[in-house]
Amino acid sequence: MLPLLGGLFLGWSLGANDAANIFGTAVTSRMIRFWKAAVLAAVFVIAGAIISGQAGINTLKGLTQLTLEQAVISSVAAALTVTAMTVVGLPVSTSQSMVGAIIGIGIINQQVNYAGLGKVAACWVGTPLGALVIALVLYHILGYGYNRLNLNLFQSDAVIRTLMVLAGMYGAYALGANNVANVIAVFVGAGMIDADTAAGIGGGSIALGILTFSRPVMETVGKKLVRLDPYSALIVVLAVGATIHFYSLVGVPVSSSQAVIGAVLGAGLVRGVNTVRRKTLYHILAGWLLTPLVACCLTLVIHFAIHLRYTP
Amino acid sequence: MFKVLFKKENQLKSLIFEYMQTLKLSQESFLNALQACLLNGVLCENFNFYIKQTHKHESRADDIHDEINNLMYSKTLIPESRGDILGLLEALDTIPDLFEHILYMIQTQRLTIPVAFVPKTKELVAVSLECCELVALQVEALLQHPDKIREHMAVIDTKESLCDHIERHIIADIFADTIDPHAKLQLKELIEAIGDISDRADQVSKRINIISLKRRV
Numbered sequence: 001m002l003p004l005l006g007g008l009f010l011g012w013s014l015g016a017n018d019a020a021n022i023f024g025t026a027v028t029s030r031m032i033r034f035w036k037a038a039v040l041a042a043v044f045v046i047a048g049a050i051i052s053g054q055a056g057i058n059t060l061k062g063l064t065q066l067t068l069e070q071a072v073i074s075s076v077a078a079a080l081t082v083t084a085m086t087v088v089g090l091p092v093s094t095s096q097s098m099v100g101a102i103i104g105i106g107i108i109n110q111q112v113n114y115a116g117l118g119k120v121a122a123c124w125v126g127t128p129l130g131a132l133v134i135a136l137v138l139y140h141i142l143g144y145g146y147n148r149l150n151l152n153l154f155q156s157d158a159v160i161r162t163l164m165v166l167a168g169m170y171g172a173y174a175l176g177a178n179n180v181a182n183v184i185a186v187f188v189g190a191g192m193i194d195a196d197t198a199a200g201i202g203g204g205s206i207a208l209g210i211l212t213f214s215r216p217v218m219e220t221v222g223k224k225l226v227r228l229d230p231y232s233a234l235i236v237v238l239a240v241g242a243t244i245h246f247y248s249l250v251g252v253p254v255s256s257s258q259a260v261i262g263a264v265l266g267a268g269l270v271r272g273v274n275t276v277r278r279k280t281l282y283h284i285l286a287g288w289l290l291t292p293l294v295a296c297c298l299t300l301v302i303h304f305a306i307h308l309r310y311t312p
Numbered sequence: 313m314f315k316v317l318f319k320k321e322n323q324l325k326s327l328i329f330e331y332m333q334t335l336k337l338s339q340e341s342f343l344n345a346l347q348a349c350l351l352n353g354v355l356c357e358n359f360n361f362y363i364k365q366t367h368k369h370e371s372r373a374d375d376i377h378d379e380i381n382n383l384m385y386s387k388t389l390i391p392e393s394r395g396d397i398l399g400l401l402e403a404l405d406t407i408p409d410l411f412e413h414i415l416y417m418i419q420t421q422r423l424t425i426p427v428a429f430v431p432k433t434k435e436l437v438a439v440s441l442e443c444c445e446l447v448a449l450q451v452e453a454l455l456q457h458p459d460k461i462r463e464h465m466a467v468i469d470t471k472e473s474l475c476d477h478i479e480r481h482i483i484a485d486i487f488a489d490t491i492d493p494h495a496k497l498q499l500k501e502l503i504e505a506i507g508d509i510s511d512r513a514d515q516v517s518k519r520i521n522i523i524s525l526k527r528r529v
Binding site for chain 1: 318321324325389390391392393396397453454455456457458459523524526527528529
């Protein structure tokens with residue numbers, strides 16, 4: 001169990017951070033109480049991890065061959081990267097951090113699956129773009145139906161709130177399905193546990209992060225999203241869920257934070273409003289480039305440090 | 313099942329309807345008071361009674377407003393809807409406040425409306441109160457059948473223009489008359505205050521339209 005600790009810590013921090021992208025709006029605007037949201041998110045994250053998490057696990061473990069020691073190094077390096085980037089204040093993706101760490105191991109082993117890496121990198125570019133397009137399409141399609149219903153104030157309020165909770169549940173399912181690989185795939189690759197057990201343990205650690213530490217992040221991220229009108233906020237949550245669900249079917253772990261930015265941009269484009277500041281975009285770009293690089297370097301440094309031998 | 317799920321929302325809706333009912337009562341007392349004043353002079357017993365009634369209803373409306381605020385901040389509705397309802401109630405509150413202001417103006421300044429101006433003043437009051445009734449229907453539409461909102465807004469807009477027109481005529485007539493100049497200024501102030509009722513109703517009506525438009529994608 002001890003070697004798994006790095007992965008479990010990564011899962012815990014992923015749950016604490018990324019649940020905000022899914023349920024932040026609903027909790028901050030008091031559409032749902034934190035504890036209800038946290039329990040729903042935890043249940044659906046575990047369900048997503050167990051039912052649909054295997055594809056991502058297979059992709060990540062296929063990037064390179066790992067020993068158990070290398071699996072531990074990569075998960076610790078990824079967890080440290082996430083912590084360091086959060087402290088510096090740059091938006092960080094657990095997926096990019098984990099892939100960067102695995103590439104580091106691949107460099108050490110002189111064996112990197114470049115085809116798999118290409119697929120992962122393409123999906124990283126596709127995440128915000130995909131979320132943007134999905135948000136645009138959903139905005140128009142659902143908007144057409146919403147307008148035709150001609151709801152009064154209370155009905156409109158009830159519909160938005162109900163859909164927001166349902167979208168949150170779907171988003172949590174997709175998050176579990178997509179991101180469980182980041183937490184546990186390296187240990188499956190090292191042959192320590194099988195994929196099904198890994199999905200359960202990984203999902204559990206993300207759920208623990210949601211239940212124990214997601215509240216402050218939800219309140220911070222949620223307040224930013226609440227500035228959107230309620231319909232746009234709903235579209236953002238749905239688009240994020242759909243985007244990460246799509247990539248979990250493809251089998252590539254992606255960042256829900258980057259999906260949120262794309263979806264917010266998409267919802268803003270429909271209304272002709274600039275919803276994301278340029279400075280935020282530069283921050284995201286910096287985080288995007290630095291996260292895998294830092295994780296890769298940290299993996300190399302940790303590996304080097306562990307294998308230092310004192311020769312008198 | 314939905315009634316159980318949205319219990320607080322239903323409670324809120326009932327409170328808003330109760331608030332509107334209280335506004336209607338306040339409006340009726342205001343009309344009765346004005347009629348008593350126009351027919352019998354200022355200090356008649358009925359006038360004072362209707363002032364008290366108007367104040368009582370206005371006060372009750374304030375209490376319901378507070379209840380609505382408390383209920384809304386106990387996790388009912390999304391923030392945007394809360395803000396819209398609070399804004400709407402604040403705008404609506406200005407109407408009974410104005411009723412009270414007009415009646416106190418008549419009472420404290422011992423105003424009497426000369427017979428020559430009574431018919432047009434009655435017309436101004438009638439059209440202004442029609443605007444208020446239409447606003448009540450518009451609020452009902454916002455909470456039940458939003459497709460009627462624009463229709464009501466258009467009628468209120470027309471009636472508000474008519475009120476402005478009547479108001480200008482009465483003021484012109486007042487200054488063309490030979491009554492005491494002080495009385496002219498007092499009457500002008502009173503007529504302007506009565507004319508203000510339709511302006512406030514029109515403002516509320518436009519706000520309701522915006523609230524409804526915000527719920528279109």
